[in-house]
Amino acid sequence: MNTTENGLTVAVLASALDRWADRMEAAADELNALDGRLGDGDLGATLAKCAQNIRAIRPGLDNSGAGDGGTGDGDLGQAFKACAMACSKASGSSFGTLLAVAFLTAAKATAGRTSLPCSELPQLLGDILGALSSRGGAALGDKTVLDPLDAVREALAALDAGERSDTAAQHGAATRATDRTIEIFRNKPNRIGRARMFAERSVGLDDPGMIAFRHMLESLRPVRP
Amino acid sequence: MKKILNNPADYVDEMLDGLVAAHPESYRRLGETGRVIARAGGPVQGKVGIVSGGGSGHLPTFTGYVGPGLLDACSIGNVFAGPSVGDCVDAMRAADGGAGVLRLYGNYGGDRMNFDMAGEMLEMEGMETTSVLVADDVASAGPEERAKRRGVAGLIYAYKIAGAMADRPGATLGEVTAAARKAVSATASIGVALTPCIVPESGRPTFSIADDEMEMGMGIHGEPGIWRGPLRRADEIAGEMLDRLLADTGIGRGERVSVLVNSLGATPHEELYILYRHLSRRLADAGVAVAVPLVGRYATSMEMAGASLTLLRLDEELEALLRAPASCPFWSM
Helix, strand or coil: CCCECCEECHHHHHHHHHHHHHHHHHCHHHHHHHHHCCCCCCHHHHHHHHHHHHHHHHHHHHCCCCCCCCCCCCCHHHHHHHHHHHHHCCCCCHHHHHHHHHHHHHHHHHCCCCCECHHHHHHHHHHHHHHHHHHHCCCCCCCCCHHHHHHHHHHHHHCCHHHHCCHHHHHHHHHHHHHHHHHHHHCCCCCCCHHHHHHHHHCCCCCHHHHHHHHHHHHCCCCCC | CCCCCCCHHHHHHHHHHHHHHHCCCCEEEECCCCCEEEECCCCCCCCCEEEEEEEECCCCCCHHHECCCCECEEEEEEECCCCCHHHHHHHHHHHCCCCCEEEEEECCHHHHHHHHHHHHHHHHCCCCEEEEEECCECCCCCHHHHHHCCCCCCHHHHHHHHHHHHHCCCCCHHHHHHHHHHHHHCEEEEEEECCCCEECCCCEECCCCCCCEEEECCCCCCCCCCEEEECCCHHHHHHHHHHHHHHHHCCCCCCEEEEEEEECECCCHHHHHHHHHHHHHHHHHCCCEECCCEEECCCCCCCECEEEEEEEEECHHHHHHHHCCCEECCEEC
């Protein structure tokens, strides 16, 4: 997540969502192909649909906040809720619903606040992990998007105070944790979802959800003003 | 694949177009994606709303049961694929008469995730909601794991009971939810499959089975059952299904039940009545009285050949609710 010294605001979120949507559309074919080896093959299409829906709510984020011109420092909770609604409208892969779950969890955690300090990111990721696990039924170790998410949470929590306010350091740590998790799980079987039925065949294949997560993380690389 | 259709990708939307065109006095089509069927007259103000939903391919389940005394709205997905969260949100809004909304649907992971999510979003907007999962298929989990059972034809009893309770003047969301829970815990089902069906979007059969074989306990999407073996005589099939349900529920002498003998799609009414003949004799011998027998297509699996048996254990309250007026183009009481 691209944060400034003031942490995450609606303005920061809005610009991050633009880059996120670009990447989801660009990666759609690759993710469909990856998903098609074990599942429905609609992961990329579902995320592209989420991206399209996010673009549709994007003008509302620019206009959020006090002041007639829209200052972009509106209620983060409302912004995340709009993202959740947008993703919930994408049918197909359950990954769209999981994204909506993640956004809604963020909405609850930030309701009524205009910024989220970087130091609270590990806590928020922990909340999201819990929500995804209870909604989706997956546990850590099942070879799903939960595994890199947890690795990122742990890596961010381990940063010292100085690094924690440095978005580049945060992003670097998150990227290394994600790459490492994908490596570790490549030769393990999927333990949930459709891929579970082909558990043996899933050995040696990257989990499409983890790869989607890596794309998302890459798209959120901090941009220096 | 040999099916009457235009384009597999349009299967569900064209079906919904036809459903609404045939029954404009009953249904209207709503929602951002057009995947919501609601009562033609809109929500009933002051009444608890009841929504259900799931994948297509099971008519009259789910959308067919939208109507007075039954459901208020349904979200519907592609064949054997659940509706999106957005469709569930739209269905709940369409059912909202200001007295809260009950989500009443079959116990499947994807549907649970999407309906729960929809409920959470609407609760943030101040809607009062509850959720009851129908879990009646005894072949999918043992009595000690009832909550893990899949929802099959027993859905329709839950719709009927909850719908009748919601129609009682002043009924609260809590009362309607309690009635739905009571119906679910009084319901047990088991299915038997003779042939698979083909999902139009994929063009492939849901499973394979030899011409002379049957599978006891198979689910409505082809989920594996209890045993597979040579096709048996109708009386033996009926007898085993009944024995399994009686053993599971403990229903016995002096009790009253409603019996649903349901076709999974291709099995004709003739064969359902052959099954019912044996069931009614066996129940009479066991001293179990039958009220409101239902025989027909209530929850199907496209053109799958096979049948399911559902028992609803009645008490005075459930029987009164079951007999209360209800109507939709597929079923009325």
